[in-house]
Amino acid sequence: MSQVESQDTQGSRYPAPSASGPLVVQKYGGTSVGSPERILAVAQRIAHCREQTRGLVVVVSAMGHTTDELIDLAQKVSQNPPRREMDMLLSTGERISMALLSMALSDLGVPAISFTGSQSGIITDGSHRRARIKRILGDRIREAVEAGKVAIVAGFQGVSEQKEITTLGRGGSDTTAVALAAALDADVCEIYTDVDGVFSADPRKVSGAKHLTSLSHDLMVELASRGAGVLHPRSVEVAKKYEVKLVVRNSLRALDSLESAAKGTEIVTRSEAQVPLRKGDSMEEFQVTGVTSDSGKFLIHAELERPGSSAAVWDSAAKAGLSVVAPLIAYPHLYFFADRESLGEWKKSLDRLVSEGFLKKFQLLDDQVPVSVVGDRFSQDGAALARIVEILAQCGTSVTIASGSALAVTVAVPLSRIEDAVRELHRQFLESSAS
């Protein structure tokens, strides 16, 4: 051990990182760092984990509801806060968490150093409040890790080529963590949250929901973009592209918990996903992995003035960086699911498209929510589609808007019916005696 390193770790109650261990990126969400007590608990966990790694990089979100409080503050001082200044303001949330966590680690004798998105070299495009990561330099993080320090990185933020501070929008901190893991070529990216991982349906609503121990990136992209909720689809897309192994774990569980759920869910390439082929499975039959609903999304219906007008709608979504789920055009009708939190933004933008002559009219069907069945081989023949429509009919839901791909079928279901719909689809596809 060199002179410098031994000074850095002087007084540490924890051994130095293990040279043969993995390089790990961990991400702790807002709940996990929601109070001073929780930050101390996270510090303990980091101190413990560090012993088994050859390097540990930790990405943090802002504490609890900090971001909402900052937005609230901004609205109290300005009618229309400039987006650039909002990013200056919002980016402080993660900086508070990272500094506090670094202090807590220091107290435990664990050498740690915090970095802003900018210091980490997280280069984004220039879209304030919804920037996309272009690339990550990461030099200072690499140096810190090589010097035996835990690098604490502010999630959700970056810097544009014009040296402006940007924030990443929805799913930002998860995406920071995964992109960092890709850039650093880490062995694993662990996402700590307040649930036990990914389930075949929401366990709070479906009693038979099964904990999934292992899942492929592509199916997780479908689950995440259709409401599975544990991870943002953006981050899973990056994990898929760079083949980053993700592990979702509950930070509120004790470190030494022996329950299998405490192991969380690993999201890996298809080859690595240990999906047991079920006995009696026919080689060619379709297979269901999970059933989701997403009450955070709602249905938009627009009537196009001309066929080409749909480009104006998609262009609005592109400019606003808004995701478009299960889009379909049956001229003159256009349907898709959008994020409920951008309902106001959509209303403004669609009003404008009506006045500009692209749309005849539109409806924001905020009572209609996407319910999806995710799995494999759905376009093999009509069997999967027929069963989905039949099951929904049995529980009183008519399929009026639907679209399907090889990996998922998505249907619009009234808000009041989604729990029944999800429960029944799950029961018939995943709780039958055959499974």
Added chain:
Amino acid sequence: MSQVESQDTQGSRYPAPSASGPLVVQKYGGTSVGSPERILAVAQRIAHCREQTRGLVVVVSAMGHTTDELIDLAQKVSQNPPRREMDMLLSTGERISMALLSMALSDLGVPAISFTGSQSGIITDGSHRRARIKRILGDRIREAVEAGKVAIVAGFQGVSEQKEITTLGRGGSDTTAVALAAALDADVCEIYTDVDGVFSADPRKVSGAKHLTSLSHDLMVELASRGAGVLHPRSVEVAKKYEVKLVVRNSLRALDSLESAAKGTEIVTRSEAQVPLRKGDSMEEFQVTGVTSDSGKFLIHAELERPGSSAAVWDSAAKAGLSVVAPLIAYPHLYFFADRESLGEWKKSLDRLVSEGFLKKFQLLDDQVPVSVVGDRFSQDGAALARIVEILAQCGTSVTIASGSALAVTVAVPLSRIEDAVRELHRQFLESSAS
């Protein structure tokens, strides 16, 4: 070498298989075994390849247009041939090829033995003319391979649990080969055909089309189900499920060809697919792999009597084993693409659904063909959708029917416009200076 083996290989001009080599399944399509000369050429190729393997299993299709000729014969002797008897008849086509190929190998001094689908233990469901493979026993094939023989297996056929001979329908021989490779745990499944592999668009129509040397199973499923043509999506789905490495090669190229196209296209898991991340790629942007059209498919539009009526339509597709591509429901309208060769079957079935009160009316829009853009991260935001609609508008095609998923966007395009549409989409997405 045991007594038995040395007798078997007596007089062989070719060395015995190499114990350290891979276990290989090869499949030769109808064109590859289309004449006695071609069968002899295939035999030479097999003799040559065998030296580098520890075991070789060869799946063959019927010669050239044999199957069509047999169907023609049947129609000359019967108004309505029973499906069971059709399978008895059709299954002879592959048996002719396999016997001929085995004889040709024998002449070359290569020990070979042919097996019917039934002898190979290819167990299917009982749907004559469109059976699905349930599982493969493969005991006799394993024994033959262990005895140093090339096992020649009839593609496209199997046997039901009721001991009836079945045929597998469209994509049958490819599926036989892939399912065998999965069951035997082969190292690779090589599909020999009359093209050089998979391209980013049809090279006969798009001059800038790029040869893809490596591709992931999931993107190949999308390309195949949307018209890429080289492989049937069914077989790729099985390859994806069991992680079978596929290699598509041109059997008409000389064995010693040095051109890179002669290496064909390998279809593997995402981890293995050597897709170079393009320099300057942004970490989160969408990415296009290929552009396809499929004039073998056409658009069906039905007007539903009640919302639940769509189940009756999908059920027809399931009962007939017909694939349903890019289905969408915008009540009362239902749209999807179906195989052109089943147009008559669809007409009958939809007529019945009208008379039974499920549908108000329907249209077989046989002038409307699917054009698709396949790639990654399409639902990230509206950017991919906006560009597709704009590019199509530039070349005079209005998007009136469309649906999208994370991996593909499919649009209905009039038959007369598809070449322009594909060419322009390919040019703008895949031939730009950025790529």
